[in-house]
Amino acid sequence: MPGRSAELPDSAPKSDTFSGQVWxxxxxxxxxxxxxxxxxxxxxxxxxxHHHEHGQILHVLAGSGLIRSEGGPVEALRPGDVVWVPPGERHWHGAGPGSYLVHLAISLGTTVWAEEVADTPGAGSRHE
Structure with a gap:
């Protein structure tokens, strides 16, 4: 029988792969x-x-945010946006400085986490 959402644990705060408060x-x-x-x-x-073995789909549900692929510009995220991140593309995403962000994240294959993003969104990583 397929898995059911009723069998899942409650929402949990995340901290080991995120900066700030994320659930x-x-x-x-x-x-x-x-x-x-x-x-x-x-x-x-x-x-x-981070990057995903087979890619990631993000569907923005509420609020506003930012996304950036390595070497590219910071781009805005708004409700209704659907973003495809290709396999192996190193990127980050999250809320803008003045708004919360809620998105549905569909991650395909293994997720490989790397370092924290520099303090200023769009400034790149500490190692870039």
Whole structure:
């Protein structure tokens, strides 16, 4: 029988791969390398640099935020946006400084986490 959302744990704060206050709420149990979470970012909170083995789909549900792929510009995220991040593309995403962000994150394959993003969004990583 397929996994059901009723079988999942409650939302939990995240801190080892995120800067600021972030909560992830699993939508379904991880299945066949697919992880689906609704993620809430407090203002200014964001992921560390990371990439996904088979890519990631982000669907912005509320608030506003930012996303950046390594070597590219910081781009705005708004409600209704759907973003495809290709396999292996190093990136980060999170809330802007003046708003929370809620997005549905569909991560495909293994997620590889790296270092924290520099303090100024868009400034790159500490190692860039």
């Amino acid at each position: 992830a709420d699993p939508v379904l149990p991880a299945t066949d390398g697919v992880v689906i979470n609704t993620v809430f970012f407090a203002p200014g909170a964001r992921t560390f640099w």
